Amino acid sequence: MSQTISLAGIRQLIGQWLGQGKRVAGPIRVNADTILYQNLTSAEALLLDGCVHPGNSIKEFVMPPHEKLYEYVVKGRDVELRNQEAFPPERLILGGRPCDAAALPILDHIFNWDFVDAAYNQRRQALTIVSLACTRQDDACFCTSVGLAPDAVQGSDALLVPLGNDEYEVRCQTPKGEALFAGKCTPSDRQGSVPAGPAKQFDAKQVEALITSQFEAPVWREQALACLGCGACAYGCPTCHCFDIVDEGHAGGGIRARNWDACQFPLFTLHASGHNPRQGQASRQRQRVYHKFHIYPEKFKEYLCTGCGNCVRRCPAGLGLLSVLTAIQQAGAAAPAAKGEEAKQP
Numbered sequence: 290m291s292q293t294i295s296l297a298g299i300r301q302l303i304g305q306w307l308g309q310g311k312r313v314a315g316p317i318r319v320n321a322d323t324i325l326y327q328n329l330t331s332a333e334a335l336l337l338d339g340c341v342h343p344g345n346s347i348k349e350f351v352m353p354p355h356e357k358l359y360e361y362v363v364k365g366r367d368v369e370l371r372n373q374e375a376f377p378p379e380r381l382i383l384g385g386r387p388c389d390a391a392a393l394p395i396l397d398h399i400f401n402w403d404f405v406d407a408a409y410n411q412r413r414q415a416l417t418i419v420s421l422a423c424t425r426q427d428d429a430c431f432c433t434s435v436g437l438a439p440d441a442v443q444g445s446d447a448l449l450v451p452l453g454n455d456e457y458e459v460r461c462q463t464p465k466g467e468a469l470f471a472g473k474c475t476p477s478d479r480q481g482s483v484p485a486g487p488a489k490q491f492d493a494k495q496v497e498a499l500i501t502s503q504f505e506a507p508v509w510r511e512q513a514l515a516c517l518g519c520g521a522c523a524y525g526c527p528t529c530h531c532f533d534i535v536d537e538g539h540a541g542g543g544i545r546a547r548n549w550d551a552c553q554f555p556l557f558t559l560h561a562s563g564h565n566p567r568q569g570q571a572s573r574q575r576q577r578v579y580h581k582f583h584i585y586p587e588k589f590k591e592y593l594c595t596g597c598g599n600c601v602r603r604c605p606a607g608l609g610l611l612s613v614l615t616a617i618q619q620a621g622a623a624a625p626a627a628k629g630e631e632a633k634q635p
């Protein structure tokens with residue numbers, strides 16, 4: 290026996306949350322060409338169809354692009370700290386993509402590993418995420434290559450699976466999901482199903498091994514030739530999490546802020562001495578891939594990539610992780626032959 294809810298029921302739920310002063314976010318159309326995850330001001334704005342993936346990711350709701358950590362006021366020889374707002378408001382995300390929700394457990398590891406980040410954890414605790422299983426894909430999607438699927442439930446409190454005619458099967462995964470849908474669903478014998486998703490584009494285990502053996506391979510330089518170092522790939526990525534902490538102030542006080550940063554920026558690794566250990570875009574591209582498919586998996590036994598394809602969609606130079614990963618796999622496959630050629634030479 291399954292549980293189902295209609296689109297009207299979902300909109301009613303949103304209206305109730307908004308009416309209680311809570312926040313609700315989901316995909317909305319911001320203009321003719323752009324769909325983004327944003328806060329909803331009305332239940333009707335939620336878009337559960339019409340795009341493969343919004344242009345941004347839901348990480349913005351647990352890790353804002355700009356965050357004031359605290360204010361400080363200089364009073365003579367003393368400095369007074371003014372902490373930020375207390376616990377953040379409860380937030381519901383509806384219609385998140387499974388590849389975005391799957392990034393949340395990954396971010397949880399990052400923000401609780403060597404330092405327990407209170408601001409992140411409070412926002413995360415206040416969040417309920419209801420994902421929508423994908424019925425469509427585009428050429429950028431590669432969730433199946435990193436072990437996920439269009440109906441993956443990692444990180445979701447509940448998953449909606451379309452049944453057609455604006456009806457959805459509700460698959461609750463956590464007590465938060467069960468509490469959200471309690472008394473709002475109808476028992477049914479209908480089971481939702483979605484297509485299998487994109488064909489596997491590369492062997493992630495093989496890539497994991499190859500990026501070490503191919504560390505100095507020309508493929509990095511070739512792939513990075515077109516890269517502008519704009520960081521759009523990292524900013525739209527649900528798992529990229531680099532940030533910088535800066536003081537923005539004047540003689541009388543100011544704020545300490547946390548801002549998104551990206552390993553694709555030349556300044557990211559610039560030392561105060563002027564030395565930059567990652568001098569070219571090739572080494573920055575390699576670092577991003579290396580982190581996602583070697584450094585992070587070595588520590589946490591999972592990839593730092595959910596195959597959402599946003600880095601592919603957003604790249605103004607037509608790059609993104611998919612082309613790099615497939616090129617590495619090809620370079621790795623060609624490597625033994627190349628060695629053989631070298632061996633024949635005098």
Ligand code: SF4
Pocket residue numbers: 522525526527528529581593594595596597598599600601610
């Ligand atoms: S690296 Fe690209 S495909 Fe992987 S999670 Fe980030 S944006 Fe998505």
Ligand code: SF4
Pocket residue numbers: 515516517518519520521522523553603604605606607608609
């Ligand atoms: S979005 Fe494309 S051009 Fe911009 S830094 Fe990433 S790979 Fe380079």
